[in-house]
Amino acid sequence: MRKGRVCGTVLVDVETRRPLELLPDREPETLATWLAQHPQIKVICRDRAPFYSEGTTLGAPLALQVADRRHLWHSLGQATERCVSPHRCCLRGHRQHLRQS
Numbered sequence: 001m002r003k004g005r006v007c008g009t010v011l012v013d014v015e016t017r018r019p020l021e022l023l024p025d026r027e028p029e030t031l032a033t034w035l036a037q038h039p040q041i042k043v044i045c046r047d048r049a050p051f052y053s054e055g056t057t058l059g060a061p062l063a064l065q066v067a068d069r070r071h072l073w074h075s076l077g078q079a080t081e082r083c084v085s086p087h088r089c090c091l092r093g094h095r096q097h098l099r100q101s
Contacts, residue, residue, distance in 0.1 A: 036061030
């Protein structure tokens with residue numbers, strides 16, 4: 001598996017930060033099969049890729065799915081940008097007013 005050639009899935013225990021498994025692809029069925037063989041997993045921290053959502057739902061339908069920290073921060077940044085962007089001209093004017101004070 002070389003970068004840019006084949007994509008796999010690395011499963012990591014987020015509490016110990018140790019890898020659990022390297023799956024050969026990013027197919028929902030592959031993840032679902034692995035999860036079905038590990039019913040003790042109750043919480044799945046994942047990125048927003050639809051194939052991970054589908055695979056988790058198929059293989060561990062009762063597991064709680066949560067977003068990982070990196071993607072939460074990324075989503076927060078995007079939402080903030082969308083909210084603040086239309087008001088940039090207002091902020092520039094306010095900044096100049098503060099400099100004059």
